[in-house]
Amino acid sequence: MKTPTLPLTSARLAYRLNQQGDLEFLLDLHKRPDVVRFLPWGIQDEAGMKAKIDERVQEKTLAEDGDKLNFICLDKETGIRVGEVGLFLRSKEHQGGEIGYVMHPDHAGQGYAKEAARTMLALAFDFFGLNRVMARCDQRNKPSEGVMKALGMRHEATLIENWRDDDGSWSNELNYAILKREWDAQGRG
Numbered sequence: 001m002k003t004p005t006l007p008l009t010s011a012r013l014a015y016r017l018n019q020q021g022d023l024e025f026l027l028d029l030h031k032r033p034d035v036v037r038f039l040p041w042g043i044q045d046e047a048g049m050k051a052k053i054d055e056r057v058q059e060k061t062l063a064e065d066g067d068k069l070n071f072i073c074l075d076k077e078t079g080i081r082v083g084e085v086g087l088f089l090r091s092k093e094h095q096g097g098e099i100g101y102v103m104h105p106d107h108a109g110q111g112y113a114k115e116a117a118r119t120m121l122a123l124a125f126d127f128f129g130l131n132r133v134m135a136r137c138d139q140r141n142k143p144s145e146g147v148m149k150a151l152g153m154r155h156e157a158t159l160i161e162n163w164r165d166d167d168g169s170w171s172n173e174l175n176y177a178i179l180k181r182e183w184d185a186q187g188r189g
């Protein structure tokens with residue numbers, strides 16, 4: 001089993017897997033309407049978040065379809081948690097993955113999501129050897145789409161009325177993707 005050496009690091013951030021001690025931070029993050037507005041799972045209560053962490057502490061690597069690696073992003077200097085980012089194996093056979101990211105509003109707009117998501121692409125392509133990584137968001141989620149664009153990902157699809165809000169209204173889902181050869185051509189591989 002190929003397991004990345006942790007913590008991962010980038011210019012300003014370190015990335016480690018979830019720990020039980022992250023409960024308070026993750027609850028604070030996922031109770032905020034502005035954070036969960038476009039997330040598929042909505043506001044998390046303590047029991048729900050505990051269950052997520054219990055699952056996540058078992059995560060070790062990406063070996064089978066559906067495997068996930070969820071990282072807490074920390075400021076390297078201060079150790080302050082600034083958000084979370086993840087890499088998910090969608091297809092082992094077709095070497096396809098997906099990334100996701102959530103930054104704490106106290107630390108938004110500083111390029112952290114871009115930096116963290118780029119680190120996930122490096123992990124996907126350079127460590128796990130995936131061929132294709134996608135990301136998706138609600139069409140109204142401009143900051144999230146901005147991250148995908150800033151990473152050089154390509155808009156591949158707009159899925160019409162693929163999301164249903166709590167109020168029953170429909171919204172569209174944007175799918176972006178990048179290939180390993182495109183990542184390599186960016187000179188970041």
Ligand SMILES: CC(C)(COP(=O)(O)OP(=O)(O)OC[C@H]1O[C@@H](n2cnc3c(N)ncnc32)[C@H](O)[C@@H]1OP(=O)(O)O)[C@@H](O)C(=O)NCCC(=O)NCCS
Pocket residue numbers: 034035036038039101102103104107108109110111112113114115136137138141142143144145146147150
């Ligand atoms: C999406 C999110 C992670 C962005 O985090 P962030 O750390 O503020 O993003 P960054 O500072 O790294 O910005 C990255 C890019 O996004 C774009 N961007 C950021 N905020 C934006 C906004 N309000 N409108 C349009 N574009 C925006 C910028 O183009 C920026 O690239 P640039 O600096 O090269 O111009 C953050 O808003 C968040 O956690 N939202 C709630 C959770 C969520 O929706 N996650 C995504 C689920 S699909």
